[in-house]
Amino acid sequence: MKVVIQRVSKASVTIEGKKVASIENGLLILLGIVNEDAQDDINWLSNKIGNLRIFEDENxxxxxSLLDAQGDAVVVSQFTLHASTKKGNRPSYIKAxxxxxxxxxxxxxxxxxxxxLGKKVQTGQFGTDMxxxxxxxxxxxxxIDSKNRL
Incomplete structure (x- = not known):
């Protein structure tokens, strides 16, 4: 399981002209999944994201962390995170x-x-053009790649 997390002042997801998710001050999380991923990847990654110290303190x-900052999160599925670009110019998504x-x-x-996080997490819609x-x-x-944790 691979994520790209971005600390944001605001983020939103729109599908067919309708805004389905919107946050301020938090994390936009792009999530890519492979066949080998399992619940232990989920547990580790979720804990890591919630506790990663990437928000500024008073100094x-x-x-x-996101928990300390009481920030929000929006998760968007992103199969292209597992693109292979080794051969040619057209990415392969076979690992996704x-x-x-x-x-x-x-x-x-x-x-x-x-x-x-102890709160609702907003999302995009899996498999949809967003x-x-x-x-x-x-x-x-x-x-962060859950396969690189050891």
């Missing part, structure tokens, strides 16, 4: 999990993140 030092595997893991990730807008704060952008 301007990145010393607060198919919907029958990815959807339950995506939904489980959102539920686990809600549990860890327009994602954000104002990256910092900018702070971090990539």
């Amino acid at each position: 301007g030092v990145m010393n607060k 999990a198919k919907p029958d595997v990815a959807i339950p893991l995506y939904e489980s990730f959102v539920k686990q993140l809600e549990k860890d 327009k994602v807008e954000l104002l990256n704060d910092g900018p702070v952008t971090i990539i």
